[in-house]
Amino acid sequence: MIQTLSEKHADFFDQVYAVVRLIPFGRATSYGAIASYLGVKRSARMVGWAMHGAAKHAGVPAHRVVNRNGYLTGSIHFESPNQMAELLEGEGVQVVDGRIVDFKKVFWDPFVELAID
DNA sequence: TGGCTGACTTTCG
DNA sequence: ACGAAAGCCAGCC
Numbered sequence: 001m002i003q004t005l006s007e008k009h010a011d012f013f014d015q016v017y018a019v020v021r022l023i024p025f026g027r028a029t030s031y032g033a034i035a036s037y038l039g040v041k042r043s044a045r046m047v048g049w050a051m052h053g054a055a056k057h058a059g060v061p062a063h064r065v066v067n068r069n070g071y072l073t074g075s076i077h078f079e080s081p082n083q084m085a086e087l088l089e090g091e092g093v094q095v096v097d098g099r100i101v102d103f104k105k106v107f108w109d110p111f112v113e114l115a116i117d
Numbered sequence: 118t119g120g121c122t123g124a125c126t127t128t129c130g
Numbered sequence: 131a132c133g134a135a136a137g138c139c140a141g142c143c
Contacts, residue, residue, distance in 0.1 A: 030125085030126090031125050031126080032125065032126055032127090035126085036126095041125095041126070041127085042125095042126075042127080043125090043126095044125040044126050044127090045122095045123060045124085045126080046123090046125090047124080047125075048123070048124030048125060049122090049123055049124070049125095050124090051124050052123085054124095062124080065124075067124080067126085068125075072124090073124055075124085078124095
């Protein structure tokens with residue numbers, strides 16, 4: 001739960017996992033958006049680094065996390081470079097040349113979707 | 118134990 | 131407008 005993020009002093013990784021898990025089907029977000037949501041936008045790299053552990057965390061759709069341009073930069077860390085793209089396409093997200101088409105449309109902004117008050 | 122590296126983003130020159 | 135550098139923090143030699 002998101003509310004527990006601010007309540008509990010969970011590890012940075014756990015917070016990232018929690019947010020990533022909330023990404024709806026057919027949507028995607030960026031490392032920076034998650035980092036910013038967690039209040040450490042400058043640590044966007046850590047979000048990506050956190051995904052290293054996300055692979056062993058079931059239920060964490062790491063393929064729905066891309067860089068701010070919609071490029072599947074993390075695809076190289078999947079079982080195969082095209083694994084990430086195929087997963088996204090399987091969710092109806094069109095991917096061309098390692099980049100999400102109309103990323104702004106499929107972009108899932110935690111600040112908006114989670115409606116922070 | 119200490120230092121390097123990294124699935125990024127932003128800002129300064 | 132483009133290129134380079136910094137900042138973030140935890141895991142892994």
